[in-house]
Amino acid sequence: MSGAQGIAVPLAPTPASRPSSAGVWRRFMRSGMAVAGAGLLLVVVALVLAAPFLPLSDPDRTDILHRMARPLTTGHLLGTDELGRDLLSRVIWGTRLSLLVGVVAATLSSLIGSALGVVAAYYGRAVDTLVMRGVDMLMAFPYLLLALAIVAALGPSLGHAMLAIIIVNVPFFARAVRGATVSLRQSDFIAAARLMGQSNLRIIATELLPNVLPVVVVTASTSVGWMILETAGLSFLGLGAQPPVADLGGMLGSARNLINVAPHVAAVPGLAILLIAIGVNLVGDGVRDALDPRLRAGGLARISAVTEVAPDRPMPAQPPSDALLSVRSLRTEFRSGGQVWRAVNDVSFEVRAGEAVGLVGESGSGKTVTALSIAGLVASPPGRIAGGSIRFKGQELIGAPLAALQDIRGNRVAYMFQDPLTTLNPLLTIGQQISETVRRHQGLGPRAAMAQAVTLLEQVGITDPAQRARSFPHELSGGQRQRVGAAIALANSPDLIVADEPTTALDVTTQARVLALMNEQRHRLGAALVFISHDMGVIAELCDRVHVMYAGSIVESGRVADVLSRPAHPYTIRLLACVPRPGQARREVEPIPGLPPATNALPPGCAFAPRCDLAIAACSAGAIPMVAVGQEHAARCVRTRDALQEAAA
Amino acid sequence: MTRFILTRLALLVPVLLGVTIIVFVVMWLVPGDPATSILGTFATPENLAKVRSELGLNEAMPVRYAIWLTGVLHGDLGQSYILHRPVLDELLDRLVPTLLLAGASLALCSVVGILLGIVAAIRQNAWPDRVITLVVLLGVSTPSFWLGMLLILWFAVRFAWLPAGGMQDMFGPGGPGEIARHLILPTLALAAVPAAVLVRLTRTAMLEVMRQDYVRTARAKGLREGRVILRHAFLNALVNVVPIIGIEAGYVLGGAVYIESVFQWPGIGRMLVNAISTRDIILVQGGVLIVAAAYVVINLLTDIAQGVLDPRIRNA
Ligand code: SF4
Numbered sequence: 001m002s003g004a005q006g007i008a009v010p011l012a013p014t015p016a017s018r019p020s021s022a023g024v025w026r027r028f029m030r031s032g033m034a035v036a037g038a039g040l041l042l043v044v045v046a047l048v049l050a051a052p053f054l055p056l057s058d059p060d061r062t063d064i065l066h067r068m069a070r071p072l073t074t075g076h077l078l079g080t081d082e083l084g085r086d087l088l089s090r091v092i093w094g095t096r097l098s099l100l101v102g103v104v105a106a107t108l109s110s111l112i113g114s115a116l117g118v119v120a121a122y123y124g125r126a127v128d129t130l131v132m133r134g135v136d137m138l139m140a141f142p143y144l145l146l147a148l149a150i151v152a153a154l155g156p157s158l159g160h161a162m163l164a165i166i167i168v169n170v171p172f173f174a175r176a177v178r179g180a181t182v183s184l185r186q187s188d189f190i191a192a193a194r195l196m197g198q199s200n201l202r203i204i205a206t207e208l209l210p211n212v213l214p215v216v217v218v219t220a221s222t223s224v225g226w227m228i229l230e231t232a233g234l235s236f237l238g239l240g241a242q243p244p245v246a247d248l249g250g251m252l253g254s255a256r257n258l259i260n261v262a263p264h265v266a267a268v269p270g271l272a273i274l275l276i277a278i279g280v281n282l283v284g285d286g287v288r289d290a291l292d293p294r295l296r297a298g299g300l301a302r303i304s305a306v307t308e309v310a311p312d313r314p315m316p317a318q319p320p321s322d323a324l325l326s327v328r329s330l331r332t333e334f335r336s337g338g339q340v341w342r343a344v345n346d347v348s349f350e351v352r353a354g355e356a357v358g359l360v361g362e363s364g365s366g367k368t369v370t371a372l373s374i375a376g377l378v379a380s381p382p383g384r385i386a387g388g389s390i391r392f393k394g395q396e397l398i399g400a401p402l403a404a405l406q407d408i409r410g411n412r413v414a415y416m417f418q419d420p421l422t423t424l425n426p427l428l429t430i431g432q433q434i435s436e437t438v439r440r441h442q443g444l445g446p447r448a449a450m451a452q453a454v455t456l457l458e459q460v461g462i463t464d465p466a467q468r469a470r471s472f473p474h475e476l477s478g479g480q481r482q483r484v485g486a487a488i489a490l491a492n493s494p495d496l497i498v499a500d501e502p503t504t505a506l507d508v509t510t511q512a513r514v515l516a517l518m519n520e521q522r523h524r525l526g527a528a529l530v531f532i533s534h535d536m537g538v539i540a541e542l543c544d545r546v547h548v549m550y551a552g553s554i555v556e557s558g559r560v561a562d563v564l565s566r567p568a569h570p571y572t573i574r575l576l577a578c579v580p581r582p583g584q585a586r587r588e589v590e591p592i593p594g595l596p597p598a599t600n601a602l603p604p605g606c607a608f609a610p611r612c613d614l615a616i617a618a619c620s621a622g623a624i625p626m627v628a629v630g631q632e633h634a635a636r637c638v639r640t641r642d643a644l645q646e647a648a649a
Numbered sequence: 650m651t652r653f654i655l656t657r658l659a660l661l662v663p664v665l666l667g668v669t670i671i672v673f674v675v676m677w678l679v680p681g682d683p684a685t686s687i688l689g690t691f692a693t694p695e696n697l698a699k700v701r702s703e704l705g706l707n708e709a710m711p712v713r714y715a716i717w718l719t720g721v722l723h724g725d726l727g728q729s730y731i732l733h734r735p736v737l738d739e740l741l742d743r744l745v746p747t748l749l750l751a752g753a754s755l756a757l758c759s760v761v762g763i764l765l766g767i768v769a770a771i772r773q774n775a776w777p778d779r780v781i782t783l784v785v786l787l788g789v790s791t792p793s794f795w796l797g798m799l800l801i802l803w804f805a806v807r808f809a810w811l812p813a814g815g816m817q818d819m820f821g822p823g824g825p826g827e828i829a830r831h832l833i834l835p836t837l838a839l840a841a842v843p844a845a846v847l848v849r850l851t852r853t854a855m856l857e858v859m860r861q862d863y864v865r866t867a868r869a870k871g872l873r874e875g876r877v878i879l880r881h882a883f884l885n886a887l888v889n890v891v892p893i894i895g896i897e898a899g900y901v902l903g904g905a906v907y908i909e910s911v912f913q914w915p916g917i918g919r920m921l922v923n924a925i926s927t928r929d930i931i932l933v934q935g936g937v938l939i940v941a942a943a944y945v946v947i948n949l950l951t952d953i954a955q956g957v958l959d960p961r962i963r964n965a
Binding site for chain 1: 664667668670671672675676677678679680770771773786787789790791792793794795798799801802806853856857859860861862863864865866867868869870871872873874876877880881884885888898899900902903904906907910911921922924925926930933937940941944945948958959960961964
């Protein structure tokens, strides 16, 4: 997954983990379609296995007097063909043959292909080159044509048709399995097995094969349907099963000329192939979905244009202030697999016109989700705003119509994101990407908008801006890309810029330069700023006020100078210890031991308690309120109150 | 861009060489004496000897390949001993109908497949998505040759709207209108499966792209959903869909064999089936080679299309 939005929703477990077979089975069974397909196939298989014991007439016995009898004729449930042979009997025996051929072909081609793929990837170098060039050569062919050529050379027969189908499908397996194996080959457990002196064969059999098995199963289950259809096709052309023996394709082939007079002769085997293929495809899709780690992690749900809002959300008790931006009791959560992650849990703050406010915290503290909630940009599903109010210039944004939000986004509230390599569209020039927001909100024509884009590029310090406007994101350096991000944010002279760790990916010097530039331009426009960072040092340079976030809540708020000089919350104190002092390398800074709690299982009381040196029993007793510790300075800690009382006593 | 295209063209050479090797090797899998299988069991010893020396059958395999390849490079694909005419002439007569049918099907399946894929993605799990998913399931499960027969049954036999086939001469009287009328049903039959495959892959590609950070950026700029989907999401999805169109070209060229047989279409596919039943090995060899070459060229075109779309690919 692209880790869209950098939200700390723990989705899939470790990528290398093998799907548990119980889990796979559960997911498969949950898909009604897959189960229906499996049921259909079971019936078909049971029927063809029972064929010798069923009271069927001989499929090859001709009866010219009763040729081309319609279905439901006495003695012939499905009618007869052009030689008077019983169609019910023929279709059951034909299905038996088609299924057998399909299963054998799939088994053999997956075995041979997987073996080639594993060997190529495991031994690498010359072996790999040799095998994969061969595979490439075979895949340069339209595969049905290759099958045809092989049958043409060997001569028509069902065995040759099957052989041809096997050969043309081997490359697909080889390629898929090689891809899966190559990524495993470098992994630790293979290296460990090598160090332990295990033989290559043993490593392949015990370590590699079990891990690439899901790939083999997925490829096989999605291609067995093709193989049945392809073999039927060859028989249809008269190149497979030879009369009087007929598989389903052969039956269709001989019915071809009867389409005017007796269409049912073709309909019977046609429907049989259709049913088998539907069954196989449903099961194949079910297997693929059950084994696919991406789908396991909650699926490829389409992300809507605006964050979903809970209809029955609680409204904040406090009335909104008249600040530029007033966030009250915001709750944003993620729902996945029956769990709820409370990423933002009752957050309130405000931003006055022209002011710079910092949100600081570790990753997963909810600062990014808070910022994205402002313009409804939290990915949904799985995100949703469960409560609170966000007022921007007096207008309520939570639950506002999409069109109204779209008029504000990029216009009055502009965003600047982390890592512009993924946040800029790789296929459009940066000029196009800047000018499209200008055109959207200022109603300029393409030329005027592009001219303005060039001006903006110049303002953010890009040299040779007219030339650069024609570049694509990948052609720029990280610092230049981030300047482009700034240009997009500044394009419509917004009232508020929301910057989410915009310089984290840059080296220290470039970071300082981009920040200085951003601040200068912001002041020129008189725009307010919400700046998100994990780095207290950067916040200190840019912001007037700061809110420290931990596990979805604000734990300390105040003017930057106050918080820096008199931090009141133990977490803030630890965070400040992470800020490198001059002359001290960043790496020597002691990180905070332990991890923040997962927001789907927040402890009662203070979420920091497990990591806090000062924790006492009262910390975990219940919700802890913000306590004022100075002017416009407050912290959410029971010991702060103690400390205050001690000071007062 | 020019450099990108030139590189791709240069890479074409080994691929085409590989194709000739495979065609050559496969054709000499023929059991028994090739000269006998070409001329039939009643051939005179003189004729057998003539064929043997023409094809270099007395030489070693690599020498034979070299002789054959030299011929191919000079436009000499050999002689059909059944039709008594040069293989190349026969192929050229039949290439246009096949390319017409394959091209029409490829165009149809691309347009329909991509459009429905987008609709299914942006209406995910709503009724349009469910209907499309069902149709796609039917599409990938129906053998194209049976679909062709059904189309004939309904539209040619029952309603008599369109001809059931029998297109004999592409350049005969009737002109383009006549060709188009004959083209509709086989094109539908041939396009159904690849269209269904493309719907699936486009849908998945769209859903994947819609999760990318740059789509969020586009929304953060306040762009309308139409623009977000078409210019930001779809354009990126297309980069992944274009190579699939190339792969589907392979399906269409191969599937043409069935469809041409069902609809009596005067193309290479039907010629191949006839040639196989008459054991006209040389003709089969030429037909397979020319269709495979067409496939390689189509894949070159999709490669280039990908480069046009994606600056990272063309500058790589
Ligand atoms: S409330 Fe208790 S556990 Fe939480 S920060 Fe304060 S002292 Fe530590």
